[in-house]
Amino acid sequence: MPIRPAAALLRAAALALALALALWAGAALTLWAGAALALSAGAALAHEGHDHGARDDLSAPAAAAPRGEAASEAVELVAVARDGALTLHLDDARTNAPLVGATVEVETPDGPRPAVATQEGSYVLAAPWLAAPGHHDLLVTVTAEGVVAVLPVDIDVPAPAPEAAPAGSRLRALLERLARADPVPAAAAAGGFVLGLAGPALLRRRGGASLAALLAVAAALLLGAGALARASAHEGDGAGHREEAHAALPAPAGPGADPDLARRLPDGGVFVPKPVQRLLVLRTAVTQEGVFRRSVALPGRIIPDPNASGVVQSSVGGRLSPPPSGAFPRLGTRVRRGDVLALVTPPVQAVDVSDMRQRQGELDQQIAIVARRVERYAKLAPSGAVAQIQLDDARAELSGLRDRRAALDAIRQAPEALVAPVDGVVAAGAAVAGQMAAPGTMVFQIVDPARLWVEALSFEALSVEAPAPGAASTARLADGRSLTLDYRGSGLAGRDQAVPVQFAVRDAPDTLRIGQFVTVLAATGEETAGLALPRASVVRAGNGQDVVYEHVAAERFVARPVRVAPLDASRVLIAGGLAPGRRIVTEGAELLAQVR
Incomplete structure (x- = not known):
């Protein structure tokens, strides 16, 4: 009986000890879990820090090379x-064209120094004093094309940044110190944790065997802690070497910050260094508001001037043969009016040949009879037996018969000559020796290349009117070239549910071809206000919206969404989204849109 209270007391003491060890072990495990979480967070922060560095470099792309900028009304x-x-890059403030042949003088801490021209619009000056970190104030005097500009420039040279430790190194060092710490408490904590979990279950079972097993497990864990401590003591030096080796690794290099690399900034702007602007040939213009005549875009094609062109056709069917010159005219050959271009020999059918031979026989018989009569009259006329008038009539009859016989032979042998109706160039031709040409077949087309027209189709009967004096219509070719057109008239009869409108090409180039498609921008009588820009200024953004690029700073461009309307073949009208007085890129906008 006295043993039971003692056993109960012993079980209660063991349970209290197990609970205390469990609490201590839980705290230790929480510390280790926190350290592991900190390690993972440190690695994540290290990776995120690298990305942020790249983005920061994009937002301040000029940080790798200290620079400054200044501008006047004429010089940038x-x-x-x-x-x-x-290095000094000089450009025209309005057109962004490089200033060549300028005289540049810089006020430096060593006094005024001239800059030497190295390439188009760039000038170089030796500046060893810029190696010192800090703020530098410069005064640059530029003389170019009779314009003198004094430009103050501020350049901030940053101090060299100290080598930063790798991201998350402090957390790694803390974790390594924890790994090199005395493992006895950790092992003891693990033992207490096991006892805390298994103790209550074993104590519920009555008997000394359970208690003895519980105490044996605790003792084994405590003894294992001592062995772990001795093993970790031998590994301490190796861990220290690993830490030193890790610290000796160089810090990873930051993202490339090449100042001569164009890039898109996080805010959507585009940073383009001056050397890159020279390579891309970026040009700008200052927008000005004006009043322009509204234009209507119409599909059209090149046609010949009906008063300076013609076709060569055969009036009778026959076989083609070369002209007396010996060769058919080639395409593009210039011909004169009346030149023989080809010959057409009409075919003769068998029935026609029989009739012609019969007619020839009759004519030959009549010619022989009349010839003998003329011969007899010629003998009798001197004696007065035959009147002279009879002799003359016989001779006239003989001449007529001979002419009819010759004409009958000419029908069989003489071909028809095809001549050029106008002066011009052979635009089309399909003549081949021996080819049979039907009546009305076009053998050649003659066109004057200096006199061409454009025929457009308007699907609105009142959309195109005769423009006012000074308002010329234009046409745009597929390659971007433009043509100046003069209105000639529009038809009253519809053609394919459209009204034909004809224009004459003013100063037509030699490269135009008959049938070539163009886009006609016909000027109307309506007027509208807006900003006129070259068509190359407007580009299509990724979302399908029309944008133009504004030159907001010397090396910075920003896309501005705009609403455009057709103006003429080379310009568009900015109807909204842009204010006057802005510097807009007129050449190279498509290249800016490709910068990423």
């Missing part, structure tokens, strides 16, 4: 400090 300047030299 960008100064770049690199490798102990100062």
Whole structure:
């Protein structure tokens, strides 16, 4: 009986000890879990820090090379400090064209120094004083094309940044110190944790065997902790070497910050260094508001001037043969009016040949009879037996018969000559020696290349009117070239549910071809206000919207959404989205849209 209270007391003491060890072990495990979580967070922060660095570099792309900029009404300047030299890029403030042949003088801490021209619009000056970190104030005097501009430039040279430790190194060091710490408490904590979990279950079972097993497990864990401590003591030096080796690794290089690399900024703008602008040939213009005549875009094609062109056709069917010159005219050959281009020999049927031979026989018989009569009259006329008038009539009859006989032979042998109706160039021709040409077949087409027309189709009867004096219509070719047109008239009869409208091409180039398709921008009598820009200024964004690029700074461009309307073959009308007085890219906008 006294043993039971002692056993119960012993079980209660063991349970309290197990609970205390469990609590201590839980705290230790929480610490280790927190350290592991901190390690993973440190690695994640290290990776995120690398990305943020790239984005920061994009937002400030000029940080790798200190630079400054200044501008006046006529001159735009960008100064770049690199490798102990100062490079000055000079451009026209309105057109962004490089200023060549300018005289540049810079006020430096060593006094005024001239800059030497190195390439188109770039000037270089040795500047060893720019190697010192800090703020540098410069005064640049530019003389170009009779214009003198004094431009103050500020350049901030940052101090060299210290080598930063790898991201998350502090968390790794903390974790390594925890790994090198005395493992006895950790092992003891693990033992207490096991006892805390298994103790209550074993104590519910009555008997000393359960209690003895519980105490044996705890003792084994405590002894294992000592062995783990001795093993970790031998590995301490190796861990220290690993830490030193890790610290000796160089920090990963940041993202490339090449100042001569165009890139798109996080805010959507485009950073384009001046050297890259020279390569892309970026040009700008200042927008000005004006009043323009509204234009209507119509499909059209090139046609010959009906007053300066013609076709060569055969009036009778026959076989084609070369002209007396010996060869058919080639395409593009210039011919004169009346030149023989080909011959057509009409075919003769068998029935016609029989009739012609019979007629020839009759004529030959009549000619022989009349010839003998003329011969007899000629003998009798001197004696007065035959009147002279009878002799003359016989001779006239003989001449007529001979002419009819010759004409009958000519029908069989003489071909028809095909001549050029106008002066011009052979635009089309399908003549082949021996080819049979039907009556009305076009053998050649003659066109004057200096006198061409454009025929457009208007699907609105009142959309195109005779423009006012000074308002010329234009046409745009597929390759971007433009033509100036003069209105000639529009038809009253519809053609394919459209009204034909004809224009004459003013100063037609030699490269135009008959039938070539064009887009006609016909000027109407309506007027509208807006900003006129070249068609190359407007590009299509990824979302399908029309945008133009504004030159907001010397090396920065921003896309502006706009609403456009057709104006003429080379310009568009900005009807909304842009204010006057802005510098807009007129050449190279498509290249800016490709920068990523």
